[in-house]
Amino acid sequence: MSFTGTLLAESLRMEAVLEGISLQVRRIWRSDAGDPSAGQPLTWTFIAFEVPRASATRLAELLSAALEPGPWYCDLRDDEEVIVVFTGRVFRYVRGDRHAREEVEAHARSVGVPDPQIDWPE
Numbered sequence: 001m002s003f004t005g006t007l008l009a010e011s012l013r014m015e016a017v018l019e020g021i022s023l024q025v026r027r028i029w030r031s032d033a034g035d036p037s038a039g040q041p042l043t044w045t046f047i048a049f050e051v052p053r054a055s056a057t058r059l060a061e062l063l064s065a066a067l068e069p070g071p072w073y074c075d076l077r078d079d080e081e082v083i084v085v086f087t088g089r090v091f092r093y094v095r096g097d098r099h100a101r102e103e104v105e106a107h108a109r110s111v112g113v114p115d116p117q118i119d120w121p122e
Contacts, residue, residue: 005076009045016066071112075120
């Protein structure tokens with residue numbers, strides 16, 4: 001079993017390095033999906049990936065240290081759980097747990113993520 005997710009290249013701090021984790025890249029594409037009024041570039045580079053379940057916690061820790069502060073996060077999920085990573089903070093909850101999701105959404109808003117971007121899949 002594995003986790004799948006999407007990382008935005010623009011969300012990584014300059015000079016940040018993610019290493020020691022094997023990711024399978026499933027797709028890479030660019031799109032004008034950013035919100036410049038929230039301090040984001042308009043054009044984003046999306047990296048859809050898959051990581052073994054045994055490596056998901058370590059990847060979340062690495063991402064938490066590598067993401068730019070502010071309106072950025074990375075989410076990943078498997079059939080049972082959702083992990084949402086922000087700078088210095090990792091949330092993990094059982095899929096469908098509405099209360100836990102609301103807690104993560106509140107944190108996302110507190111760091112400036114625009115409401116339309118609080119859209120990770122359940």
